[in-house]
Amino acid sequence: MSALTFTLKAPLQQRVDVSPLTPDQLADKSVAEIAAITLVSGRQQLRVDQVFDISGDDANDIIFAQASRKLDYIGQKMNGGRITINGGAGSYLGLQMRKGEIVLNGDADAFAASGMAGGTLHINGSVGDFLAAALPGDRKGMKGGVVIITGNAGERAGDQMRRGIILIEGNVGAYCASRMLAGTIGVLGTVGDYLGYGMRRGTLLLTQEPKLHATLQDCGTHTLPFLSLMFKSFANFPSKFASLKQNRVQRYAGDIANDGKGEILVLK
Amino acid sequence: MLIKLTGGRVYDPAHQIDGKVMDIYVRDGRIVERPSDAEPIDQEYDLRGKVVMSGAIDMHTHIGGGKVNIARLMLPEDHRAHPSQHTDACRSGCGHAAPSTLTTGYRYAEMGYTAGFEPALSPVNARQSHLEMCDTPIIDKGGYAMIGSDDYFLRMLAAKKDQNAINDYVAWILHATQAIGIKVVNPGGINAFKFNQRALNLDEENVHYQVTPREVLQSLTRAVYELGIAHPLHVHGNNLGVPGNVETTLKTMGAVEGYPVHLTHIQFHSYGTEGDRKFSSGAAAIAEALNKHKNVSADVGQILFGQTVTASGDNMRQYANSGHGSPRKSVLMDIECDSGCGVVPFKYKDQNFVNALQWAIGLEIFLLSEDPWRIFLTTDHPNGAPFTSYPHLIRLLMDKSFRNDMFTKLNLDAQAMSTLNSIEREYSLYEIAIMTRAGAAKLVGLHDRGHLGVGAGADITVYTDNPDREAMFAKPDYVFKDGQLVVRNGEVVKVTWGSTHTVKPDFDKAIEKDLKQYFDRYHTMNMENFKVNAAELEEDGRGNVIVQECKGRREKTA
Numbered sequence: 001m002s003a004l005t006f007t008l009k010a011p012l013q014q015r016v017d018v019s020p021l022t023p024d025q026l027a028d029k030s031v032a033e034i035a036a037i038t039l040v041s042g043r044q045q046l047r048v049d050q051v052f053d054i055s056g057d058d059a060n061d062i063i064f065a066q067a068s069r070k071l072d073y074i075g076q077k078m079n080g081g082r083i084t085i086n087g088g089a090g091s092y093l094g095l096q097m098r099k100g101e102i103v104l105n106g107d108a109d110a111f112a113a114s115g116m117a118g119g120t121l122h123i124n125g126s127v128g129d130f131l132a133a134a135l136p137g138d139r140k141g142m143k144g145g146v147v148i149i150t151g152n153a154g155e156r157a158g159d160q161m162r163r164g165i166i167l168i169e170g171n172v173g174a175y176c177a178s179r180m181l182a183g184t185i186g187v188l189g190t191v192g193d194y195l196g197y198g199m200r201r202g203t204l205l206l207t208q209e210p211k212l213h214a215t216l217q218d219c220g221t222h223t224l225p226f227l228s229l230m231f232k233s234f235a236n237f238p239s240k241f242a243s244l245k246q247n248r249v250q251r252y253a254g255d256i257a258n259d260g261k262g263e264i265l266v267l268k
Numbered sequence: 269m270l271i272k273l274t275g276g277r278v279y280d281p282a283h284q285i286d287g288k289v290m291d292i293y294v295r296d297g298r299i300v301e302r303p304s305d306a307e308p309i310d311q312e313y314d315l316r317g318k319v320v321m322s323g324a325i326d327m328h329t330h331i332g333g334g335k336v337n338i339a340r341l342m343l344p345e346d347h348r349a350h351p352s353q354h355t356d357a358c359r360s361g362c363g364h365a366a367p368s369t370l371t372t373g374y375r376y377a378e379m380g381y382t383a384g385f386e387p388a389l390s391p392v393n394a395r396q397s398h399l400e401m402c403d404t405p406i407i408d409k410g411g412y413a414m415i416g417s418d419d420y421f422l423r424m425l426a427a428k429k430d431q432n433a434i435n436d437y438v439a440w441i442l443h444a445t446q447a448i449g450i451k452v453v454n455p456g457g458i459n460a461f462k463f464n465q466r467a468l469n470l471d472e473e474n475v476h477y478q479v480t481p482r483e484v485l486q487s488l489t490r491a492v493y494e495l496g497i498a499h500p501l502h503v504h505g506n507n508l509g510v511p512g513n514v515e516t517t518l519k520t521m522g523a524v525e526g527y528p529v530h531l532t533h534i535q536f537h538s539y540g541t542e543g544d545r546k547f548s549s550g551a552a553a554i555a556e557a558l559n560k561h562k563n564v565s566a567d568v569g570q571i572l573f574g575q576t577v578t579a580s581g582d583n584m585r586q587y588a589n590s591g592h593g594s595p596r597k598s599v600l601m602d603i604e605c606d607s608g609c610g611v612v613p614f615k616y617k618d619q620n621f622v623n624a625l626q627w628a629i630g631l632e633i634f635l636l637s638e639d640p641w642r643i644f645l646t647t648d649h650p651n652g653a654p655f656t657s658y659p660h661l662i663r664l665l666m667d668k669s670f671r672n673d674m675f676t677k678l679n680l681d682a683q684a685m686s687t688l689n690s691i692e693r694e695y696s697l698y699e700i701a702i703m704t705r706a707g708a709a710k711l712v713g714l715h716d717r718g719h720l721g722v723g724a725g726a727d728i729t730v731y732t733d734n735p736d737r738e739a740m741f742a743k744p745d746y747v748f749k750d751g752q753l754v755v756r757n758g759e760v761v762k763v764t765w766g767s768t769h770t771v772k773p774d775f776d777k778a779i780e781k782d783l784k785q786y787f788d789r790y791h792t793m794n795m796e797n798f799k800v801n802a803a804e805l806e807e808d809g810r811g812n813v814i815v816q817e818c819k820g821r822r823e824k825t826a
Contacts, residue, residue: 043354137344139595 003061006052012070016041019073023081026059075102094121117143126151133159148239158185167241177204199255199262206266216254223248269310270295276315279697281706282719286698294726297751301722321701322720323382323727325708328532328567329649331372332386333397335579335609338599339366357760365576365650373405374760375656380729380744383408387451388581390414390607394445394800402811406754410769412502413445414581416452416484417459418606426477438491439775444799448771449499450492453581454506455481458608461584470519481506482523489527495773496819498713500528505537508585512541514550521561533569533648535630543685549629555636567644570630572653577613586610604792624682635693640702659741665695666737713816726751765810773818
């Protein structure tokens with residue numbers, strides 16, 4: 001069996017919702033059935049074979065080849081299996097994903113990993129705003145799983161995040177971890193303004209000293225043994241975070257304007 | 269254009285027609301006498317073997333106004349999860365518990381409903397409510413103006429103003445808001461909440477005005493009666509959802525001293541305090557009292573399981589319920605110091621003891637109430653369930669074995685507290701037609717709707733008889749609105765824009781002198797701007813205001 005591969009036929013003019021193309025929804029479907037699935041694109045409905053060349057037969061291992069940033073909702077509500085995307089992904093990558101693995105070799109737009117509850121999302125590239133954030137009106141962003149990003153993330157990364165781990169090797173924009181409820185976000189690069197704005201609980205792990213707003217409080221320098229355990233859990237990740245060792249940190253608490261049980265740990 | 273509907277089995281309770289095979293003729297949107305044989309029929313529909321009723325009327329459904337919009341705003345997930353695609357006839361839309369205006373109209377029409385009445389039209393929000401309803405296609409609509417907790421009225425009561433003055437104010441409100449009835453929500457309670465009272469019983473005074481809910485009910489039921497408005501005072505009682513509120517509800521029936529009154533979503537007001545969990549069914553007592561008090565009518569406000577949103581003017585009770593929200597969010601607000609608003613999303617679960625018993629209580633009330641002319645089929649959309657679940661509810665009423673199957677799936681403790689599966693009654697098609705057509709039209713005061721007699725508006729629904737009543741009522745073969753075919757095989761084929769029904773009783777215009785002073789001194793807007801003009805509803809060519817007949821002012825009764 002070879003990976004079920006969707007190769008984009010031509011550059012897209014209009015965004016396409018590819019949420020029906022996940023391993024669990026395509027399991028046990030013949031190529032002809034898959035080709036006949038309709039995808040919504042603006043006010044049009046397109047057959048899968050109008051958009052993609054289809055090859056391979058293993059629905060548990062899906063590849064999007066020559067993918068573009070006009071493909072939205074890749075891996076939505078995915079419940080197992082693996083999706084590899086070569087090229088780029090649109091918005092809502094891995095929306096409400098529950099299990100399985102998504103690997104993106106390229107950049108993604110807004111709301112990647114939003115409402116994600118489990119599984120891993122590995123992005124070899126950068127993402128737009130609202131990484132792992134709650135959709136407008138929702139009360140919770142990411143609820144579990146692991147997100148690893150080798151590039152940068154935009155604004156509002158981890159907004160209302162509830163659980164899970166996000167590891168960003170590059171920089172993040174403003175309002176990172178805003179209204180965060182719980183979970184862990186690590187950033188190796190720089191962070192923007194208003195870090196942890198309205199943060200309630202949760203942990204931010206940084207390597208560079210951030211600019212803090214008024215309601216985050218310095219709690220001094222500490223040696224935290226739990227960090228050794230956490231770094232051990234990172235050891236198998238294909239990420240620069242796997243090589244973190246030291247557990248001496250400057251600790252800030254906040255946002256004291258909203259409960260203030262969150263912590264920002266800056267490695268010394 | 270002359271249309272003939274040939275050979276359908278007609279259920280028209282207003283004319284005591286119970287399943288008689290007959291022809292109906294429609295000309296220019298009205299039902300007409302059989303024309304002379306010489307006259308050519310322009311269009312004929314062969315309805316032999318089909319069931320024919322007038323278009324259904326939902327006499328209590330929250331489809332427009334501030335709180336509905338807040339519910340929409342607060343529940344983007346409801347919209348995301350339920351998109352509806354555009355078709356050749358319809359535009360796209362969204363929503364399940366709080367659907368968009370367009371979707372609301374389409375879905376109602378697709379179930380054979382041709383009218384819906386917004387029961388909580390806050391006078392200060394009347395313009396917004398009406399404009400939203402005017403954007404709701406196909407169905408007719410109207411609103412009940414919500415007073416009883418407004419400052420001007422409570423001042424009048426506190427000052428012991430003459431009943432005639434109160435009647436004039438009520439009539440002025442009806443004119444100013446283009447409403448067809450008057451509603452009171454948690455009489456005096458919305459206001460008492462603002463003075464930090466968190467509960468208000470029937471004889472408990474509002475701490476600021478020293479006015480009791482009983483006085484509010486008495487003056488308003490009397491005003492509505494004396495003005496000759498067809499729709500009795502529409503009452504959402506005190507203590508909604510509180511265990512033991514069955515006592516309050518029974519007292520409320522007595523408090524109106526024989527004046528006509530309509531108790532809305534009575535299921536939420538029929539709870540006892542028996543059993544280990546101090547929550548039990550008061551349905552038997554409520555049904556018995558309903559059977560006895562001929563001046564009282566009620567709609568049930570049945571709950572059905574699933575996700576919905578509760579939207580009410582009763583900020584006192586919604587504040588108390590806000591912690592139960594699912595998803596956990598809520599909006600509670602004051603509206604221009606004159607009314608309130610509480611919106612709390614809610615998920616009813618069949619394995620939850622309280623929810624399961626609520627379900628059973630609603631059905632018990634339906635089945636134990638003897639007179640279908642005084643009990644109405646509602647879910648208090650969206651509070652008990654979205655209106656799209658009506659076909660399911662009709663099946664529960666008409667099919668005992670289906671009902672008992674559903675009952676046995678409920679929370680076991682709730683089953684033990686209910687007598688539902690020992691009730692044998694099944695509603696007939698004739699009784700369903702009373703509840704959802706003839707009775708509702710009579711109650712609201714729609715003289716040319718809800719029946720199929722000569723002169724009536726040609727709002728007609730045609731079903732295929734099917735022992736599965738849910739399937740039957742979900743997908744009518746044809747729906748005609750004002751003589752135009754709008755739905756075929758359960759799908760909208762033509763979009764029309766319905767009318768707004770109002771009532772305009774006479775009153776002494778001199779009251780505006782005092783009202784103007786009050787508006788100038790206290791109100792957030794000018795009195796002239798407060799008044800909604802019929803032309804505003806009609807100006808884009810979609811709306812049409814119909815003034816339903818009023819019986820005329822009755823003499824002072826005491």
